[in-house]
Amino acid sequence: MTSVSLSTSAANALRADAVVVAVAKGPKGLVLAPGAETVDEAFDGRLAALLTTLGATGAEGEAVKLPAPAGFKSPLVLAVGLGEAAEADQYAAEALRRAAGTAARTLQGSKKAAFALPLADAAAVEAVTLGALLGAYVFTACRSEADLANAKAPLGEVALVGGKRGDKAAKAAVERGTVLGEEMxxxxxxxxxxxxxxxxxxxxxxxxxxxxxxxxxxxxxxxxxxxxxxxxxxxxxxxxxxxxxxxxxxxxxxxxxxxxxxxxxxxxxxxxxxxxxxxxxxxxxxxxxxxxxxxxxxxxxxxxxxxxxxxxxxxxxxxxxxxxxxxxxxxxxxxxxxxxxxxxxxxxxxxxxxxxxxxxxxxxxxxxxxxxxxxxxxxxxxxxxxxxxxxxxxxxxxxxxxxxxxxxxxxxxxxxxxxxxxxxxxxxxxxxxxxxxxxxxxxxxxxxxxxxxxxxxxxxxxxxxxxxxxxxxxxxxxxxxxxxxxxxxxxxxxxxxxxxxxx
Known part of the structure; x- marks a missing residue:
């Protein structure tokens, strides 16, 4: 079963199979969403340009992979689309849920992923938590052990990076999102x-x-x-x-x-x-x-x-x-x-x-x-x-x-x-x-x-x-x-x- 936790580490410092960032469709092309700053710095400020070269547009449901830069503890960066860029970077909860779900589905077979997505408040934390758990879902009850042995397992763990130490509201948001995700x-x-x-x-x-x-x-x-x-x-x-x-x-x-x-x-x-x-x-x-x-x-x-x-x-x-x-x-x-x-x-x-x-x-x-x-x-x-x-x-x-x-x-x-x-x-x-x-x-x-x-x-x-x-x-x-x-x-x-x- 997929688990979600909060991490105060930066995206480039957390050991994981992938780092997930979010991008959106701006008036002049692809833009990075909040949370991607550390990753962009590691690419010398060229992350948006590289993703554009790879065909990324920021559209909802889009998922584009690229190798992580030197110094990262993760080998892969995954950029997921949020759709149209939000005013003042205030992304709706549903957009965050869908982006997190897309990331979790794309990373099926991975043990751990660091999600560096927009986490402006507790509502955003809950949305990403719920989206990740729902996106990682796979129905396996009727499959044989032999079949499951050859299949990719659901994403094992999600770490929400960039959190503040002792943030009780964020912790409660993860707990509520986890309950809803598990019960859904x-x-x-x-x-x-x-x-x-x-x-x-x-x-x-x-x-x-x-x-x-x-x-x-x-x-x-x-x-x-x-x-x-x-x-x-x-x-x-x-x-x-x-x-x-x-x-x-x-x-x-x-x-x-x-x-x-x-x-x-x-x-x-x-x-x-x-x-x-x-x-x-x-x-x-x-x-x-x-x-x-x-x-x-x-x-x-x-x-x-x-x-x-x-x-x-x-x-x-x-x-x-x-x-x-x-x-x-x-x-x-x-x-x-x-x-x-x-x-x-x-x-x-x-x-x-x-x-x-x-x-x-x-x-x-x-x-x-x-x-x-x-x-x-x-x-x-x-x-x-x-x-x-x-x-x-x-x-x-x-x-x-x-x-x-x-x-x-x-x-x-x-x-x-x-x-x-x-x-x-x-x-x-x-x-x-x-x-x-x-x-x-x-x-x-x-x-x-x-x-x-x-x-x-x-x-x-x-x-x-x-x-x-x-x-x-x-x-x-x-x-x-x-x-x-x-x-x-x-x-x-x-x-x-x-x-x-x-x-």
Whole structure:
């Protein structure tokens, strides 16, 4: 596992496999970013000119290597691009995260690297720490020892150079960035695991194990407990699989907490669509349909590791959606937890069914707010693309709070409305509500369905992370191919705001 530390040494004095500097696109060509001064001096002030000769422009995602000059304890200099040069050299946290991630990916196979990047304040230190840890991520759980022996290992250690001795703010920034990075990478591992390894019981067992490590209270409802409790949504989705469903509650409490949060995650460990089977070409990545539950799990663990003065409960609604002779059929009516009945018109609209049960149960504990996270609808991917998640809520003010938290955390999100006129499409003479409505605006329809299960007086938001939770394209910046860890940062940001009583 990659580690990050602070160093007061100069870049040229630290023994490492490489020294990383940052460059940017200035109005008259490539410019060096703060942190590169010592390295530039060693090149007699010609570093920018040499990099330009090698084709460097400072563009985001760019990585250019050159041999280190005489006197360096590192053999290699790596220049990574930040994009457009910032005014007064005040680079945005996201630019630093992406540059650090690019460097860590490029240096795969190295044992240690000295990062001489712009570290103007604690926020910059945290950004570089997080970017490096996320960029160094490699999924190895399913590879043989022989294969791994011939592969490059992740970058082993990152030293952030040029720090000040006794800088408590920088130390705290490294610690927070490390927690977020490790927990986002835990989420990525879960999303990337194949469904024959990760299913409701094995997921629940993992949560129990990790919960004990961090002093968290974990409760697991198996199929018998779910039946006794009347969790018709979770049971209805999971009934077609040989692997029965689970509802997992993981709780973190702090004696000085002023507010409480409930996070609810969709945990469909594999989604075939059920009887409403997905068409060919749409099944291969459906192991990622539990990304919401993984994000919730990681966020609660993060809150515990950071010691936040807040009470946070995570609810993981876990099921495998499969077709079989026992599967729920289109036309079946499910009696949900709390008594509401739902006519199932499409068994591939299953995420909202498991979430609804969990939202009702979470509301019984009367938290100040509920936030659910789900890879819920392809419609939202059509609306916002593959990098941005949607934010919906039962109150405009709370929707704005969650959107602002996502922005502050560095995640791409967009506020979406819950239009009342779309609700009528879910009316049915057979039950209280149908699980499908109008096709147009389907992502909003799903949000309106979930809103029906939120207890009165509780602020609620819904994050549809169907797009950014899984990257089917090439790796870039700190984002790998596969699971990304989407929404973890936003949930932790909300928990930190709740710790300040600011929700």
């Amino acid at each position: 990478n835990r989420t990525r591992d879960l999303v990337n695991l194949p469904p024959n390894d990760l299913f409701p019981k094995s997921f629940a067992d993992l949560v129990t194990t990790v919960g004990k490590e961090h002093g968290l209270k974990v409760e697991v409802l198996d199929e018998k407990a779910l039946t006794k409790g009347g969790f018709g949504g979770i049971l209805g989705v999971g009934t077609g699989s040989a692997r029965p469903p689970r509802l997992v509650r993981i709780g973190y409490t702090h004696p000085k907490a002023r507010q409480s949060l409930a996070f609810v995650g969709k945990g469909i460990t594999y989604d075939s669509g059920g009887i409403s089977l997905k068409p060919a070409g749409h099944n291969e990545t459906m192991k990622c349909d539990m990304a919401g539950a993984a994000a919730v799990f990681a966020a609660v663990v993060s809150a515990a590791r950071l010691g936040l003065q807040v009470n946070v409960t995570g609810w993981l609604a876990l099921a495998e959606n499969m077709p079989s002779g026992t599967a729920t059929r289109p036309g079946d009516v499910l009696r949900m937890y709390g008594g509401k009945t739902v006519e199932v018109l499409n068994t591939d609209a299953e995420g909202r069914l498991v979430l609804a049960d969990a939202i009702v149960r979470a509301g019984e504990e009367k938290p100040d707010a509920i936030v659910d996270v789900a890879t819920l609808t392809g419609a939202m991917m059509m609306a916002l693309g593959a990098r941005t998640f949607a934010v919906m809520a039962n109150q405009d003010a709370f929707r704005d709070t969650v959107y602002a938290a996502a922005t502050a955390a560095g995640e791409q999100a967009w506020p979406m409305p819950l239009l009342a006129d779309l609700r009528k499409g879910m009316d049915t003479p057979t039950a209280d509500i149908a699980n499908m409505g109008e096709r147009m605006g389907g992502g909003l329809v799903a949000g309106l369905f979930l809103k029906e299960f939120v207890a009165e007086g509780i602020s609620w938001a819904h994050l549809d992370i169907a797009g950014p939770a899984y990257n089917e394209g090439s790796a870039s910046g700190y984002t790998p191919k596969g699971g990304t860890g989407s929404a973890v940062r936003t949930l932790v940001q909300l928990a930190e705001q709740a710790a300040e009583g600011a929700l």
